[in-house]
Amino acid sequence: MPSFSFLRTLRVSLFPPYPPIAIPTATLHSQPHSHHHHHDAVASFNRMLLMRPPPPTFHFNNILSSLVNNKHYPTVISLFKQFEPNGITPDLCTLSILINCFCHLTHITFAFSVLANILKRGYHPNAITLNTLIKGLCFCGEIKRALYFHDKVVAQGFQLDQVSYGTLINGLCKAGETKAVTRLLRKLEGHSVKPDVVMYTTIIHCLCKNKRVGDACDVYSEMIVKGISPNVFTYTTLIHGLCIMGKMKEAFSLLNEMKLKNINPSVCTFNILIDALGKEGKMKEAKIVLAMMMKACIKPNVVTYNSLIDGYFLVNEVKHAKYVFHSMAQRGVTPDVQCYTIMIDGLCKKKMVDEAMSLFEEMKHKNMFPNIVTYTSLIDGLCKNHHLERAIALCKKMKEQGIQPNIYSYTILLDALCKGGRLENAKQFFQHLLVKGYHLNVRTYNVMINGLCKAGLFGDVMDLKSKMEGKGCMPNAITFKTIICALLEKDENDKAEKFLREMIARGLLEV
Structure with a gap:
């Protein structure tokens, strides 16, 4: 059996010194308790406290778990304080739940103080407990400490599982530590836990995100050689990376490979391809992919339509863009803020400012709030179509709505002032900035x-x-x-x- 003495030393080396379990005051009041579920769960917990003898601990754990599932972490911490004063002994599950709450609230020091409590009570931390701590360290950006914790745990003979390594790999990837990921994979080769499709897909996603698509393809080849079958997420991630790099031929080869392996592409897979083709102005090909999507009984969503509209504006097919936009509702898809923004930006670029303004007003009638991109697109359109005063008025309105213009918005106005023969106003405005x-x-x-x-x-x-x-x-x-x-x-x-x-x-x- 693994020794637990090292954990006592380890917790001090990671976060010295540890206080006893304490509840930060700010934590207790950090979330509003408005949901019915929250009130019902707390009421049930309080009723159980009054029972004599009290119910078994697992009944209390069930309530705490349900609160965790609804992200009521401060409430769980608060309720835990009532355990021992009411004669209820927390078990390993209770304390693991508490660790999870502290980790989600980024109180890692308190999470490790709970680990100390686990050891003090003579409980043996299981994989779930250790995984939660590893996840908490990664979540807080403490990647090196997570690796150190992993190394010490493994050295003492504890068995971690695929969730542990998946969490570590995900944390390392988000931190851009691709070399460390490779070393961790090599370490796994001598362990009972083997790399799985989730681990490889995480690495592929990280590499694609950093535009290292060649390396991502090498990792993909490696997993194939090792007999690990890619899933829809693996393919979609790699297709996205290839599309970003403009390697459409290779992306479609992977799509065909999915069909041969009877792996159904998701709506996200098709959306990536439609968006990439649209950005290249290949709308005929985009429509073919849309037809493939429909044939596969996958319903297009708002992202699909946004990509089509954007693509049609790019190739100056305004009528097609407007048709797609107006047909969305008939197909059961509601345009979102991004959809309206794409339309407004496209219409402004085609000097159809009045139509763009009409859509802007339509958003308000639908209780849809324009964002900074919507406002900036419209300001740009007004300025380029010699409606400077209207653009200035819109900028003021934007601020009244609580949206602070950024430097890009102000640069558009500055440019319009200079080109509109109002250099003195431009100089004053520039000085104001x-x-x-x-x-x-x-x-x-x-x-x-x-x-x-x-x-x-x-x-x-x-x-x-x-x-x-x-x-x-x-x-x-x-x-x-x-x-x-x-x-x-x-x-x-x-x-x-x-x-x-x-x-x-x-x-x-x-x-």
């Missing part, structure tokens, strides 16, 4: 520099370029090209040549 402490990006500076260049205010341009660099925002190729072109137009050839040399010296222009 600086005073308010907004983190101005190179695009914002370029818009202001372009406005000053058009007005021939080269002294102001030099000052702004100097301030820009002083704030750590380095000019890019557009900055230099804007200044050089403006100087050439004013026959300031020597100054233009000087900027050209600086541009070359900074590596912004290949000679």
